[in-house]
Amino acid sequence: MPEPVDLANYQFWSALAVGLVVLTPLTHPTARKVCWTALNLMFLAMLLGPKVAVVMAGLAVVTALTRGRGAFVVVAGSLALFVVHKTTPNPLLTAIGFSYIFLRALDMARAVYEGRQKAPGVCECVNYLVPFHMLAAGPIQSYDDFCRQPPVPAAPTSEDVLQGVERIAHGLFKKVILAQTLEKLFLTGFSGGDAGYWLFEAQIYYLWVYLDFSAYSDIAVGTGRLLGLHTPENFRNPLLARDIIDFWERWHISLSRFIRFNLFIPVQMTLARRTRNRSPLVIGAVAYLVSFGLCGLWHGLDSKFLVWGLYHALGLIVCKTYQDWMLQRYGRKGRKAYLANFPIRVLMTAITFEFVAISLAIIA
Amino acid sequence: MKLFLRLLWIAVRLTLAFVLIGRGGTFFYQGF
Numbered sequence: 001m002p003e004p005v006d007l008a009n010y011q012f013w014s015a016l017a018v019g020l021v022v023l024t025p026l027t028h029p030t031a032r033k034v035c036w037t038a039l040n041l042m043f044l045a046m047l048l049g050p051k052v053a054v055v056m057a058g059l060a061v062v063t064a065l066t067r068g069r070g071a072f073v074v075v076a077g078s079l080a081l082f083v084v085h086k087t088t089p090n091p092l093l094t095a096i097g098f099s100y101i102f103l104r105a106l107d108m109a110r111a112v113y114e115g116r117q118k119a120p121g122v123c124e125c126v127n128y129l130v131p132f133h134m135l136a137a138g139p140i141q142s143y144d145d146f147c148r149q150p151p152v153p154a155a156p157t158s159e160d161v162l163q164g165v166e167r168i169a170h171g172l173f174k175k176v177i178l179a180q181t182l183e184k185l186f187l188t189g190f191s192g193g194d195a196g197y198w199l200f201e202a203q204i205y206y207l208w209v210y211l212d213f214s215a216y217s218d219i220a221v222g223t224g225r226l227l228g229l230h231t232p233e234n235f236r237n238p239l240l241a242r243d244i245i246d247f248w249e250r251w252h253i254s255l256s257r258f259i260r261f262n263l264f265i266p267v268q269m270t271l272a273r274r275t276r277n278r279s280p281l282v283i284g285a286v287a288y289l290v291s292f293g294l295c296g297l298w299h300g301l302d303s304k305f306l307v308w309g310l311y312h313a314l315g316l317i318v319c320k321t322y323q324d325w326m327l328q329r330y331g332r333k334g335r336k337a338y339l340a341n342f343p344i345r346v347l348m349t350a351i352t353f354e355f356v357a358i359s360l361a362i363i364a
Numbered sequence: 365m366k367l368f369l370r371l372l373w374i375a376v377r378l379t380l381a382f383v384l385i386g387r388g389g390t391f392f393y394q395g396f
Contacts, residue, residue, distance in 0.1 A: 162371075162374075165374055166374050169378045169381070172377060172378065172381035172382075173380065173381055175381075176380070176384045177377075177380055
């Protein structure tokens with residue numbers, strides 16, 4: 001039975017240590033790229049056994065050999081695996097966080113298909129799809145972002161190292177101390193009794209999910225900083241979001257970016273072209289429903305997650321309509337003054353917090 | 365002084381975290 005990416009085990013820390021020793025001094029672009037690939041495959045081998053690492057390397061070779069045409073193979077293969085992963089839980093696919101690999105594969109295939117990036121080589125395939133520090137829970141780096149990285153980063157300063165270690169410490173503290181304490185003290189799996197406790201638990205559950213999930217991103221970002229690998233930020237104080245649009249710009253930012261560029265904008269543009277943009281509000285609403293419906297199904301292929309996605313889509317539609325109405329009625333200056341009002345801000349933040357807390361309780 | 369406090373706070377968090385992990389805490393998000 002394969003083990004999940006468990007930071008209580010030695011694999012992650014060994015890979016980080018090897019990366020620090022091997023990658024940091026390398027200044028030759030190809031040598032660095034090859035070593036980074038070897039490290040990622042080594043991590044897969046430690047986690048899931050050498051066969052999985054060999055299969056991953058083989059897939060990367062096939063993708064590289066088929067050049068641009070491989071994009072379709074990548075999409076079809078990863079979609080099939082994704083459906084398998086979501087319908088019949090597979091310990092191996094769960095262990096490597098396949099849902100994240102699936103989105104990376106789609107992003108890579110689209111970038112290559114549209115000619116924004118060259119077809120990936122073996123190393124690019126492995127390093128983009130299965131970076132050891134982003135396997136557990138993302139972030140979902142875009143392929144464009146991955147390709148924009150300099151082949152050899154600037155030598156890390158002492159401040160870079162300090163910030164990297166600080167970020168890892170911050171993540172560990174959030175996960176192991178704060179999140180686990182909340183979990184042990186208050187979380188009952190929503191079986192704690194009366195409606196009052198259910199509502200209380202919904203608040204704590206939101207806090208717990210944030211601490212737990214963002215902790216992984218902190219560790220990934222810190223690890224990336226230590227190894228000179230660009231790792232996108234995934235959270236920006238989402239608990240302080242003033243509305244649901246703001247929330248999605250602060251929560252799981254890399255997933256929001258993926259949804260915006262690969263679902264929302266394409267759906268919106270297609271509908272606008274076909275209807276000659278006669279009713280932008282309706283087009284926006286449909287784009288929200290489609291993209292967040294699919295976002296829900298990405299989290300889990302069942303009605304519960306679909307409801308969660310549509311609930312967020314409805315929140316976004318109401319929020320966008322309200323923003324447009326405010327703009328028409330009060331103008332830019334009036335709207336800005338309204339939003340700057342402190343009691344209004346507190347009220348909006350509280351409403352957004354409750355909206356998200358209830359949505360998470362739905363899928364708990 | 366500021367740097368010392370920063371390092372101390374890093375050390376405290378890392379020590380606490382690894383002590384708890386060593387006592388059987390796991391670090392796996394039952395995610396996706």
